[in-house]
Amino acid sequence: MNTSTLTLAKNKTDNSKKIKGSEAVLKCLIAEGVETIFGYPGGAIMPIYDSLYHYQNKLNHILTRHEQGAVHAAQGMARVTRKTGVCFATSGPGATNLITGIADAQIDSTPLVCITGQVPSHLLGTDAFQETDVIGISMPVTKWNYQVTRAEEIPFAIARAFYIANTGRPGPVLIDITKDAQITEFDFEYDKCEKIRSYHPYPELRSGDLKAAANLINKSKKPYILLGQGVQLSGAEKELIQFAEKTGIPMASTLMGLSGVPVDHPLYVGYLGMHGNYGANIKTNECDVLIAIGMRFDDRVTGDLKKYAKQAKVIHIEIDPSEIDKNVKTTIAINADAKQALTGLIPLVNSARYAEWIEEFRVCDVIEHNKVIDAETHPVSGQIKMAEVISKISALTFGEAVVVTDVGQHQMVANRYYQFQNSLSCITSGGLGTMGFALPAAMGAKVGQPSRDVIAIIGDGGFQMTIQELGTIKQNDLAVKILVLNNNFLGMVRQWQQLFFDKRYSFTELDNPDFQLITKGYGISAQKVSERINLDQAIHDWLSCEGPALLEVVVDQEENVFPMVPSGASVSDIRLD
Amino acid sequence: MNSQKKQEIRDFTLSVLTEDKAGLINQLTIVFTKRKININSLNVSNSEVAGVSRFTIVTRTSRDMIDKIVKQIRKLIDVLGAFVYEDDQIFYQEIALYKVPTKAFINGNSVENLVRNSGARILVVEEEHIIIEKTGHSKETHDLYQKLEPFGLLEFIRSGRVAVSKSIRKTEAYIKGLEASNSNKLSIKDF
Numbered sequence: 001m002n003t004s005t006l007t008l009a010k011n012k013t014d015n016s017k018k019i020k021g022s023e024a025v026l027k028c029l030i031a032e033g034v035e036t037i038f039g040y041p042g043g044a045i046m047p048i049y050d051s052l053y054h055y056q057n058k059l060n061h062i063l064t065r066h067e068q069g070a071v072h073a074a075q076g077m078a079r080v081t082r083k084t085g086v087c088f089a090t091s092g093p094g095a096t097n098l099i100t101g102i103a104d105a106q107i108d109s110t111p112l113v114c115i116t117g118q119v120p121s122h123l124l125g126t127d128a129f130q131e132t133d134v135i136g137i138s139m140p141v142t143k144w145n146y147q148v149t150r151a152e153e154i155p156f157a158i159a160r161a162f163y164i165a166n167t168g169r170p171g172p173v174l175i176d177i178t179k180d181a182q183i184t185e186f187d188f189e190y191d192k193c194e195k196i197r198s199y200h201p202y203p204e205l206r207s208g209d210l211k212a213a214a215n216l217i218n219k220s221k222k223p224y225i226l227l228g229q230g231v232q233l234s235g236a237e238k239e240l241i242q243f244a245e246k247t248g249i250p251m252a253s254t255l256m257g258l259s260g261v262p263v264d265h266p267l268y269v270g271y272l273g274m275h276g277n278y279g280a281n282i283k284t285n286e287c288d289v290l291i292a293i294g295m296r297f298d299d300r301v302t303g304d305l306k307k308y309a310k311q312a313k314v315i316h317i318e319i320d321p322s323e324i325d326k327n328v329k330t331t332i333a334i335n336a337d338a339k340q341a342l343t344g345l346i347p348l349v350n351s352a353r354y355a356e357w358i359e360e361f362r363v364c365d366v367i368e369h370n371k372v373i374d375a376e377t378h379p380v381s382g383q384i385k386m387a388e389v390i391s392k393i394s395a396l397t398f399g400e401a402v403v404v405t406d407v408g409q410h411q412m413v414a415n416r417y418y419q420f421q422n423s424l425s426c427i428t429s430g431g432l433g434t435m436g437f438a439l440p441a442a443m444g445a446k447v448g449q450p451s452r453d454v455i456a457i458i459g460d461g462g463f464q465m466t467i468q469e470l471g472t473i474k475q476n477d478l479a480v481k482i483l484v485l486n487n488n489f490l491g492m493v494r495q496w497q498q499l500f501f502d503k504r505y506s507f508t509e510l511d512n513p514d515f516q517l518i519t520k521g522y523g524i525s526a527q528k529v530s531e532r533i534n535l536d537q538a539i540h541d542w543l544s545c546e547g548p549a550l551l552e553v554v555v556d557q558e559e560n561v562f563p564m565v566p567s568g569a570s571v572s573d574i575r576l577d
Numbered sequence: 578m579n580s581q582k583k584q585e586i587r588d589f590t591l592s593v594l595t596e597d598k599a600g601l602i603n604q605l606t607i608v609f610t611k612r613k614i615n616i617n618s619l620n621v622s623n624s625e626v627a628g629v630s631r632f633t634i635v636t637r638t639s640r641d642m643i644d645k646i647v648k649q650i651r652k653l654i655d656v657l658g659a660f661v662y663e664d665d666q667i668f669y670q671e672i673a674l675y676k677v678p679t680k681a682f683i684n685g686n687s688v689e690n691l692v693r694n695s696g697a698r699i700l701v702v703e704e705e706h707i708i709i710e711k712t713g714h715s716k717e718t719h720d721l722y723q724k725l726e727p728f729g730l731l732e733f734i735r736s737g738r739v740a741v742s743k744s745i746r747k748t749e750a751y752i753k754g755l756e757a758s759n760s761n762k763l764s765i766k767d768f
């Protein structure tokens with residue numbers, strides 16, 4: 001050892017101070033810029049909660065009513081801020097209750113650090129009280145996980161966790177900390193992680209790929225941009241608009257990509273996938289060059305892959321190499337961050353206009369308006385329709401709210417009709433389709449963006465999956481606006497039963513409780529509307545409430561969402577009725 | 578490669594370099610089980626670089642699928658590198674042990690000849706049984722198995738495949754390259 005390393009080592013010990021593992025966890029979080037933790041205590045994580053008692057002025061902890069609520073809230077917060085969401089849970093059932101949210105975050109690329117308590121290390125493998133192999137269970141659904149059994153490992157593990165969770169393609173990380181590691185004292189020192197030799201999250205952009213892509217684009221007659229969540233994850237919204245405006249190429253969005261581009265942008269042609277727009281879907285099979293940006297060709301977007309964009313040359317801009325050529329074979333792969341790739345591509349592409357090609361989309365729009373949209377958004381008789389409720393809310397909020405949707409018909413309708421104007425505004429469980437996501441995620445979104453309007457749109461089925469989070473909303477006075485679109489059915493499943501199972505409504509009808517009464521029981525204001533003539537006033541009153549408020553709208557029971565690409569069909573076979 | 582060749586089912590050998598950490602074998606097998614693909618053999622050992630383990634995995638599948646699997650494996654945080662080989666790109670061996678009753682040798686010397694002619698060797702001679710060892714490809718060790726069977730073979734066991742590639746690149750240089758670069762692991766093509 002030479003003298004300089006000797007002094008370095010000496011300085012290190014001088015600066016450090018013996019603290020318990022549990023306190024170290026909190027110091028690490030503060031060092032990572034964490035402000036809010038969503039969590040739920042229990043035996044194996046009690047030392048951390050005890051340390052938290054002394055850190056209440058530095059860290060905001062929100063006690064949810066279920067660990068699933070905590071993880072979805074952390075997701076909601078992460079999605080509206082691009083920061084890493086953090087949640088705590090105890091061992092055993094606490095940890096297993098996180099799994100759905102972790103799986104959701106994994107498939108929707110949401111950065112999370114989940115910290116679970118674990119039984120003391122000498123009891124590992126003994127089937128001790130509340131022992132679960134959460135490392136084993138979470139392995140397939142985390143980007144990385146790690147079990148800490150010694151206090152000294154805490155800074156290393158947490159520093160890595162934050163680095164891994166929110167670099168490259170983001171994802172959830174789980175750190176499991178045994179109780180003995182939480183109570184042992186050690187010399188604390190924290191260094192942020194900046195490099196892991198086995199992990200290279202930002203692929204090098206290759207100029208050859210950019211040139212080849214630009215060549216293809218410059219020669220194309222009917223180019224078409226498909227944008228995914230990657231655009232928002234990489235903060236490439238401006239670059240995308242610049243690229244599209246220079247090249248004049250029309251663009252459509254996946255569900256997860258929604259709000260990446262303002263819906264009223266002249267080049268925006270709609271939403272892709274099973275319940276997306278008519279033109280946006282069928283034109284995928286008519287374009288000559290497909291430019292996919294930060295999206296992964298999910299089966300809900302592509303339908304039958306054998307009949308998907310076969311005529312087109314495909315340029316795929318994607319940060320995760322394992323997504324390239326996974327579902328759709330690319331002509332040119334640009335394995336890079338979307339923002340970096342677009343920045344490199346803009347100077348290489350020619351200015352162009354595709355008036356006739358874009359006109360084809362507009363013709364489809366007219367068809368979709370005539371067959372679906374007008375009747376859905378402006379019905380004159382019959383029961384209230386989901387689409388008219390969403391359209392009214394969209395108009396009243398100028399498309400500027402954060403819209404957090406649950407899973408089902410209301411999700412598809414909300415995302416079809418809400419006129420998103422701002423980025424990071426469409427928060428939904430896209431990949432996993434997790435019912436129960438919206439209420440807790442909306443609560444997290446409100447914590448992350450307190451000055452924005454946050455609206456949770458939920459079905460009567462999904463509402464009852466995480467309804468207990470009304471308690472969290474009340475206790476923390478989170479001004480979330482909750483819309484329950486009540487059709488007394490598990491609507492989306494009922495729709496499939498009607499269309500594909502000869503109307504055998506097998507266990508999809510719900511005998512619902514009084515949602516107003518329940519919500520009021522939690523101390524949150526609530527109202528219900530079932531007549532069209534009262535709808536405007538009800539929406540207005542609800543949105544003008546100061547704090548959290550629920551609006552239950554009784555909607556048409558057997559309404560179906562169209563257009564629809566039946567599962568396994570080609571996008572060209574999209575049905576309008 | 579034409580698309581028919583890409584679909585053809587055949588043997589692939591994966592060589593995976595990882596950090597020496599608990600749980601990696603789980604992470605690797607999850608990639609296979611998620612796609613319901615069988616692992617035919619798996620061998621773990623230290624590599625020539627301290628702290629780096631090498632997994633050698635043999636599986637039967639298509640080129641299309643193995644390319645996807647390799648990308649998923651490379652995505653695992655603690656994986657340093659993953660490389661796919663077809664049989665003609667590697668030197669590989671398996672080791673087989675055969676336990677035969679000693680009395681099979683007493684009745685003439687046909688077993689001894691068999692052992693000698695098969696390129697096998699006698700590892701241990703005990704009063705009750707003799708242990709024969711043979712290194713080779715699975716077809717060869719299987720041939721010997723069939724020949725020994727009539728003599729009352731007591732036990733047979735074969736190891737997983739171990740393989741070295743025909744490339745002359747060094748693992749150490751590869752790891753150094755990773756440490757130095759910020760680039761994507763994929764650009765380091767074969768190894």
Ligand SMILES: Cc1ncc(C[n+]2csc(CCOP(=O)(O)OP(=O)(O)O)c2C)c(N)n1
Pocket residue numbers: 406407408409410411433434435436458459460461462463485487489490491492493
């Ligand atoms: C946790 C979970 N269980 C089951 C499903 C399957 N599923 C998808 S949509 C749906 C119906 C949702 O009903 P509801 O919440 O009332 O919304 P609606 O479709 O009526 O708008 C069901 C059961 C799911 N997505 N998530």
